[in-house]
Amino acid sequence: MDISVTREEMLKTMARVQGIIERKSNMPILSTVLLNASGEKASISATDLELGFRETISARVNEEGSITLPGRKFFEILKETKKDEINLKEIENRRVIISDGMARFDLAFHSPEDYPQIVEPSEIKNINVSGQLLSEMISKTIYAVSTEEAGYKLSGVFLHPSKNSQAGLPLLSMVATDGHRLSLMETFIADIEDLDIKEGIMIPRKGMAEIGKLAAEWEFIQLGVQEKLFQAKTKDATLVIRLLDGRFPDYRAVMPAVTETSKIEMPRSALLEAMKRTVILCDDRYRTVRITLDGETMEVYSTNPDLGEAKENLKVNYTGKRLEVGFNPRYFIEALQPMISETVTLGFVDNTKPCIITGEADKGFTGLIMPMRL
Amino acid sequence: MSYLRSIIHLDMDAFYPSVEIKDNPALKGQPVIVGGGRERGVVASASYEARRSGVHSAMPIAEAMRLCPGGIFLPVRMARYKEVSTQIFEIFNRFTPLVEPLSIDEAFLDVTGSERLMGDPVEIARRIKAAVLAETGLTVSAGVAHNKFVAKVASEIQKPDGLTVIQHDAVVEFLDPLPISRMWGVGRKMEEALAALNVRTFRDLRLTPLHLLNDKFGEHGIKMHRLSLGMDEREVVTEQEAKSVGHEKTFTEDILDLETAKRELLGLADAVGRRLRREGVRGKTVTLKVKYSDFNQITRACTLKDPTDDGLEIYSAVIRLLQKTQVGKRPLRLLGISFSNLNFSEEEKQLSFFGNDGSAQRKKRLNEALDSIYLKHGDKSAGPAALLRK
Numbered sequence: 001m002d003i004s005v006t007r008e009e010m011l012k013t014m015a016r017v018q019g020i021i022e023r024k025s026n027m028p029i030l031s032t033v034l035l036n037a038s039g040e041k042a043s044i045s046a047t048d049l050e051l052g053f054r055e056t057i058s059a060r061v062n063e064e065g066s067i068t069l070p071g072r073k074f075f076e077i078l079k080e081t082k083k084d085e086i087n088l089k090e091i092e093n094r095r096v097i098i099s100d101g102m103a104r105f106d107l108a109f110h111s112p113e114d115y116p117q118i119v120e121p122s123e124i125k126n127i128n129v130s131g132q133l134l135s136e137m138i139s140k141t142i143y144a145v146s147t148e149e150a151g152y153k154l155s156g157v158f159l160h161p162s163k164n165s166q167a168g169l170p171l172l173s174m175v176a177t178d179g180h181r182l183s184l185m186e187t188f189i190a191d192i193e194d195l196d197i198k199e200g201i202m203i204p205r206k207g208m209a210e211i212g213k214l215a216a217e218w219e220f221i222q223l224g225v226q227e228k229l230f231q232a233k234t235k236d237a238t239l240v241i242r243l244l245d246g247r248f249p250d251y252r253a254v255m256p257a258v259t260e261t262s263k264i265e266m267p268r269s270a271l272l273e274a275m276k277r278t279v280i281l282c283d284d285r286y287r288t289v290r291i292t293l294d295g296e297t298m299e300v301y302s303t304n305p306d307l308g309e310a311k312e313n314l315k316v317n318y319t320g321k322r323l324e325v326g327f328n329p330r331y332f333i334e335a336l337q338p339m340i341s342e343t344v345t346l347g348f349v350d351n352t353k354p355c356i357i358t359g360e361a362d363k364g365f366t367g368l369i370m371p372m373r374l
Numbered sequence: 375m376s377y378l379r380s381i382i383h384l385d386m387d388a389f390y391p392s393v394e395i396k397d398n399p400a401l402k403g404q405p406v407i408v409g410g411g412r413e414r415g416v417v418a419s420a421s422y423e424a425r426r427s428g429v430h431s432a433m434p435i436a437e438a439m440r441l442c443p444g445g446i447f448l449p450v451r452m453a454r455y456k457e458v459s460t461q462i463f464e465i466f467n468r469f470t471p472l473v474e475p476l477s478i479d480e481a482f483l484d485v486t487g488s489e490r491l492m493g494d495p496v497e498i499a500r501r502i503k504a505a506v507l508a509e510t511g512l513t514v515s516a517g518v519a520h521n522k523f524v525a526k527v528a529s530e531i532q533k534p535d536g537l538t539v540i541q542h543d544a545v546v547e548f549l550d551p552l553p554i555s556r557m558w559g560v561g562r563k564m565e566e567a568l569a570a571l572n573v574r575t576f577r578d579l580r581l582t583p584l585h586l587l588n589d590k591f592g593e594h595g596i597k598m599h600r601l602s603l604g605m606d607e608r609e610v611v612t613e614q615e616a617k618s619v620g621h622e623k624t625f626t627e628d629i630l631d632l633e634t635a636k637r638e639l640l641g642l643a644d645a646v647g648r649r650l651r652r653e654g655v656r657g658k659t660v661t662l663k664v665k666y667s668d669f670n671q672i673t674r675a676c677t678l679k680d681p682t683d684d685g686l687e688i689y690s691a692v693i694r695l696l697q698k699t700q701v702g703k704r705p706l707r708l709l710g711i712s713f714s715n716l717n718f719s720e721e722e723k724q725l726s727f728f729g730n731d732g733s734a735q736r737k738k739r740l741n742e743a744l745d746s747i748y749l750k751h752g753d754k755s756a757g758p759a760a761l762l763r764k
Contacts, residue, residue, distance in 0.1 A: 026700055146679055178679060179726045254727040288723065328724060352725065373723040 001065030014075040017046035021071040032068040052118030055237040066112035121226035131215040138212035146178035153246035160200030186364040207241035261347030262320030278302040325351040326372040335367040380495035383525035386479035387534035391421035410435040484610035523606035545604035550577035620712025632702030647685030656681035657713030662695040665708035
């Protein structure tokens with residue numbers, strides 16, 4: 001292989017795959033990327049066996065072929081190079097010369113035949129989704145995914161089609177939970193029913209994060225499902241993700257009926273900032289804030305026997321009976337941060353049922369946070 | 375915490391060479407340099423005579439030989455130094471129970487409560503120095519101040535055999551002229567960064583506007599500013615709380631197959647669970663240790679969402695970690711499980727959406743029942759059936 005590529009294009013792709021390639025694995029080849037040159041194009045593939053990514057960039061191909069490159073090191077080389085064009089030339093004994101006209105790297109590489117690739121599904125039915133919309137849905141749900149590597153059936157984002165209760169419009173529901181808090185996005189997507197996800201699918205967190213990055217960059221993104229594989233595609237890039245097994249719990253059952261709740265409204269920033277201030281006193285042992293609702297005040301209070309206490313009063317319009325309830329303030333911070341509404345609505349039932357967070361401008365979003373015992 | 379404490383920082387003078395000289399008085403007055411050998415060829419410690427030639431610790435032995443050709447180069451005898459160290463700490467402990475060892479030859483003592491019994495802090499420092507000299511023949515430098523930071527800086531001022539006392543109202547005066555490199559946490563890089571702000575002494579730093587330090591160094595800048603004023607609230611910590619709980623097992627014969635490895639891990643996980651419950655703690659971060667038969671050792675760790683003390687939960691976490699190893703493909707001689715990120719708090723208080731609470735309660739009751747059986751009939755009286763031998 002002997003090709004020349006523009007540094008900028010290659011750097012962008014290599015920056016993207018840093019999140020995919022493995023740092024610590026008993027398969028060293030998973031820390032490499034596969035570079036393939038043919039025609040006028042070069043494609044870069046990366047995989048961790050659970051997801052595969054491939055992007056095509058333009059290249060001046062003097063000689064076609066395939067090599068592997070150490071993902072992290074190649075990225076660093078590109079970052080430090082100042083020239084616009086990079087040449088990669090394969091020489092004997094599985095070595096590659098990377099040069100920018102000034103610096104010259106001579107690297108050994110793994111056999112490209114050994115590179116594990118996730119087979120891209122063929123003849124897949126795709127739907128077109130707005131990148132911005134998809135990226136918003138992901139950023140408003142993904143933080144709630146269980147980070148416990150143990151998290152059997154909660155370690156992914158669950159997607160299923162649903163219908164708007166009034167007009168019966170087709171919606172895509174995207175939901176994530178770690179058992180303690182839950183976030184749900186329901187968004188109108190015209191041809192969602194063409195996507196083969198009737199029973200719902202679960203996309204692992206890492207894969208979902210990669211879809212999010214892709215969606216943020218492109219105006220439109222094509223989604224498709226086949227068997228156990230999920231595909232997200234743009235003009236130049238393809239992402240294939242192995243879906244998670246296991247049934248997502250029946251999350252609707254834990255959502256309190258709207259009629260049950262007493263609601264309060266307050267500026268999102270005031271609540272977010274109050275939570276950020278009270279969390280200062282929290283640590284691994286003490287991580288409860290106590291919210292007391294009584295008439296026109298909401299008191300946010302936290303205490304840590306090693307340090308002291310913090311207290312803050314917010315003005316609200318609460319009409320229910322006096323309520324004292326404990327929460328992990330981090331859950332509030334993570335739910336409120338990606339929201340955009342000026343005013344948020346909190347719904348409370350009692351101190352054993354979840355608090356419901358919604359906001360006018362955050363269409364389709366519902367956040368639920370389970371209390372902590374006081 | 376604004377009350378004034380009485381802290382003594384004690385630092386043995388050229389500890390390793392001094393022990394060598396004590397054991398071989400013929401070396402007295404000679405440039406003795408300890409290090410080299412297995413210590414990767416660097417100086418571990420040098421006597422004051424050798425230091426005068428420019429030799430200092432962490433310097434390559436070859437360079438020390440060049441600077442000090444007449445030097446007496448001795449290997450590190452750690453076992454012997456530990457012996458002497460134990461003797462010295464035993465002396466420290468006579469004066470207060472609040473002794474925080476920093477290394478083999480250095481400690482903080484909080485003598486705030488010892489004054490009525492032992493005299494004022496300066497008197498105590500004198501008595502410690504005298505006792506160390508009388509009983510071991512070694513000298514120790516002491517710094518006395520109202521907090522750890524100032525005491526440590528003070529002990530470094532006059533070495534060897536120094537006793538430096540900094541009264542509470544003289545702290546700023548004492549620190550002001552000192553070069554900033556004397557500050558804890560200021561290395562060469564930080565020294566350069568501070569020099570760029572024209573900060574070279576404690577005084578310069580003290581007079582630098584706080585917001586400037588905050589902008590440039592963030593929280594660390596604020597910490598440094600506090601230190602430049604001689605403010606330090608850290609307590610003398612005598613013993614660390616247990617940081618991890620673990621079990622490991624070396625096998626008489628290498629384990630080749632996955633199933634046997636899993637069974638051993640079940641036993642280990644069960645044992646770790648019992649230990650956690652006995653200590654009344656729960657752990658969040660589980661680490662699996664695997665040593666292959668060629669002595670190559672790897673560890674794989676993950677953090678659970680909720681802390682646990684249940685053997686089966688530990689086991690299922692470990693089994694997932696096992697996939698990141700070559701167990702089953704490569705013979706192994708040791709397996710270990712440990713738990714860190716321990717949580718001494720009250721019961722988990724976070725409520726869950728999906729009826730896990732019930733099963734957690736059942737698990738807790740089961741473990742309580744099992745623990746009472748172990749207590750009464752011994753550790754081998756019950757356990758997972760998979761561990762029964764035919």
